Amino acid sequence: MSPVTIAVDAMSGDRGAAIAVAAAEEAVRENEALSLVLVGSRGELEALLSEPHPRLRIVEATDAVHMHERPSHALRHKQNSSMAVALRLVRDGEAQGCVSAGNTGALMAFGRSLIKMYPGIERPAIVKLIPSLRGRCHVLDLGANVDASAENLYQFAIMGSLMAAAVSGLPEPRLALLNVGEEEIKGNEQVRLASHMLAQCDSLNYIGYVEGSDLFRDVADVVVCDGFVGNIALKTGEGVAAMLMELLEQAFTRSLYGRILGWLARPTLMRLLRTIDPARHNGASLLGLQGVVVKSHGNANERAMLAAIRQSAREVRLEIPRRINEQLDELML
């Protein structure tokens, strides 16, 4: 594999730098082609590193963006934050991708200000690969924008399709718009107009509308919605999954018989858990920037952070930004 360098914003997650450092050490151990740059307080990071590693270096950043800081405030006052420094490493070519578990809005704002967007793309979107029973599905936008015009949705659809093609190797990913199910109220104006625009575009495999429940039924490879809807749908789904896992846990601890059964069934249940474990599916991509920027969940544990680092390395290896850039022209209206 060709060598890949990823900048890791080590200071912005909820759980502190220890998570980022541990994940980074594991990442360079498992992947010999990977080099990482840990960005943050040198003293703190050096103390956390178990030993020096030739493919793990530290770049000092004296400041950090807080989780609840306004993006505009961060942009004005936090140019020396670990987040901004990590993104600048990507801009300057010292790293090819960046991972941050920090404030999404600030990451978005710094991303747009430090790394160029694709020409013609108005807004970046957050995209995530959602696991389902049979396949996987790229869903965007998951919260970069609280509303979206038909034109925005159309652009998200193009970027999402190109990304799905590059990531999953599908020649013609099935593209759909997320909509409500009832026939008579088929979506708001933006969604209907975006649907009309997409139906005109021969280069996209647009299959029409899908409903919330279709996200897990391998009906589409790319599903597009505005960030408000996407964020709420994703979190509702996570809420249901968490509730069911807790119910299952309760079921197998309620009685002695239940506990024995639970013990016997543990390997079976663990396999199930692994399939939907959020840590394994951590990592959302900022799509629209001419560079790989992966957002990790704010309270990611070590395993989840490792998943996000792996994802950014994969996107770099697949040259996602270059491939999207090359094919964007012919698809833009």
Next chain:
Amino acid sequence: MSPVTIAVDAMSGDRGAAIAVAAAEEAVRENEALSLVLVGSRGELEALLSEPHPRLRIVEATDAVHMHERPSHALRHKQNSSMAVALRLVRDGEAQGCVSAGNTGALMAFGRSLIKMYPGIERPAIVKLIPSLRGRCHVLDLGANVDASAENLYQFAIMGSLMAAAVSGLPEPRLALLNVGEEEIKGNEQVRLASHMLAQCDSLNYIGYVEGSDLFRDVADVVVCDGFVGNIALKTGEGVAAMLMELLEQAFTRSLYGRILGWLARPTLMRLLRTIDPARHNGASLLGLQGVVVKSHGNANERAMLAAIRQSAREVRLEIPRRINEQLDELML
């Protein structure tokens, strides 16, 4: 219990009149204070009834609204449909509530045209009681409107609070707006403005924003959103639940050991299944009309249809429309 009469639109569901008739026979059997009016084709309904019952009568309707018919078309051409006739029984006081598994949009349109709305309420909303791990939560709107102004959201919040108080006996139900989690993009303009309006209202126990995952965490008793977001969130949640149940099913059928375990664990898992069984939670209320109108899922089975009939009878007994009407005045801006 005081006697209650419910009109059942027997012809509009996906699965035909047999479901409605079977559910109706069970409903009058289990509840001696309940009378039902089955509305539809007399010949078909009589053939389906296993025997005459003193509290089960048939009212003829010569037509039916199709599942994919436009509401405006239904309103113009289907005044003799089982749906319209059932609602007219409520309007005329021959029934106190109505249940239909038909086309939501048409039910909404007929409901608005045949039954008065509360004074001052601009649009009805669809509300459903969502089960969670610890409590239950009234969520609205679930698809009556694809968009909603701040004023609409405010009115939904009032109606939802009054309904939760009446249904659950909570003196001050915790009221929240559904929003995205990230601080910096706290919702679109409508949500922010509605939040401001609700915060001013001393008679409501407004607790602020909640996220999608909070729907199942007993954080609020009433959660308000527009119908587009609500519909997609609900269906995404249902999709996740269906996927997990299928994964569980697979886990316990994959190997002989798994099958034996599954057989041993069946009672435990069945209890879990019952907790989240959609059939037990079938029935959404059209809120805003001065009458009880319950929408059953289109492809409800007999048990689900029975749940919807029970719900409408409960809402009639609790005099939900009268109670909301009485308290609405002081809460409206």
